[in-house]
Amino acid sequence: MSVPASDGRFAPSPTGTLHLGNLRTALLAWLCARSAGSRFLVRMEDLDTGRVRPGVAEEQLADLAAIGLDWDGEVAWQSARLGRYAAALERLTAAGRVYECFCTRAEVRAAASAPHGPLPEGAYPGTCLRLSAAERAARRAAGRRPALRLRARAAEMGFVDRVRGPVSGVVDDFVLQRADGAFAYNLAVVVDDAAQGIGEIVRGADLVDTTPRQLLLARLLGLPEPGYAHVPLVLGPDGARLAKRHGSVTLRDVPAAEAVAWMLGSLGLGDAGDAAGALARFDPAALPREPTVFLGGGPVATVRGG
Numbered sequence: 001m002s003v004p005a006s007d008g009r010f011a012p013s014p015t016g017t018l019h020l021g022n023l024r025t026a027l028l029a030w031l032c033a034r035s036a037g038s039r040f041l042v043r044m045e046d047l048d049t050g051r052v053r054p055g056v057a058e059e060q061l062a063d064l065a066a067i068g069l070d071w072d073g074e075v076a077w078q079s080a081r082l083g084r085y086a087a088a089l090e091r092l093t094a095a096g097r098v099y100e101c102f103c104t105r106a107e108v109r110a111a112a113s114a115p116h117g118p119l120p121e122g123a124y125p126g127t128c129l130r131l132s133a134a135e136r137a138a139r140r141a142a143g144r145r146p147a148l149r150l151r152a153r154a155a156e157m158g159f160v161d162r163v164r165g166p167v168s169g170v171v172d173d174f175v176l177q178r179a180d181g182a183f184a185y186n187l188a189v190v191v192d193d194a195a196q197g198i199g200e201i202v203r204g205a206d207l208v209d210t211t212p213r214q215l216l217l218a219r220l221l222g223l224p225e226p227g228y229a230h231v232p233l234v235l236g237p238d239g240a241r242l243a244k245r246h247g248s249v250t251l252r253d254v255p256a257a258e259a260v261a262w263m264l265g266s267l268g269l270g271d272a273g274d275a276a277g278a279l280a281r282f283d284p285a286a287l288p289r290e291p292t293v294f295l296g297g298g299p300v301a302t303v304r305g306g
Helices: 020-035 055-066 082-094 105-113 133-141 185-194 207-219 256-266 275-280
Strands: 008-010 041-042 099-103 147-150 157-161 165-170 175-177 200-204 225-229 292-296 302-305
Touching: 008 020, 008 200, 020 041, 020 055, 020 200, 020 225, 020 256, 020 275, 020 292, 041 055, 082 099, 082 175, 082 185, 082 207, 082 302, 147 207, 157 175, 157 207, 157 225, 165 256, 175 185, 185 207, 207 225
Parallel strands: 008 041, 200 225
Antiparallel strands: 099 147, 147 175, 157 165, 292 302
């Protein structure tokens, strides 16, 4: 079932400083939600405890405020919502849609590199689904701890993206819970978005391939299916996307006022002044369709269409 575009959110992982691409996506998510008269929520996706860094979440929230964004209610933390994920996993298990996977990373890479019917390139083909009880017992006896995967049955899922138009994909048997017990991103985000009443998810185009997985999970769990707007990324001068480990430009490098001026300029709102001024002129139908290239140069960043 579908719900109209309504409450929006921004959900960073507190593993590093937000770069200008992250902040631009947050601004777009805020503009989409606020222009619809809806709530805008912030959620910290802190399940990957090995990568979470102390103080980063507070820095990220300060950066969002520095570019003029506000949000409704308390910030949600995934680490405080583990019971919800466990309950969802139990429902899927009871429905016969979960199985143990004992594959090492090397075995997963090898399995995914082989051709396997309708599944996309690099997909996991369900190797451990075919294990017998004796084979599973032998792997346990050898000290292997299983991850839990969704039995997707190569389901094809489609949706209409506000930016990209019709999108579809075949879903492989992806991980729901890692071997170390951590719940996987795809499960957590589906449960959280439904629990928080998110009607539209505005996020980077690099996440579009996860959407069929998340829609299938929502359908299997009987949860509302949000709308999506996957916005083009910000690229560096070399044409690669800005990332925490590549070409990262943050509010430590560019003052907030200049960063906002750059972001608004890249959206055709350069004379709006600030986020509040942009809201009065923002047209969701005019979301960017092409990547933006951050060229830098001088005290104020410059951009060109990708």
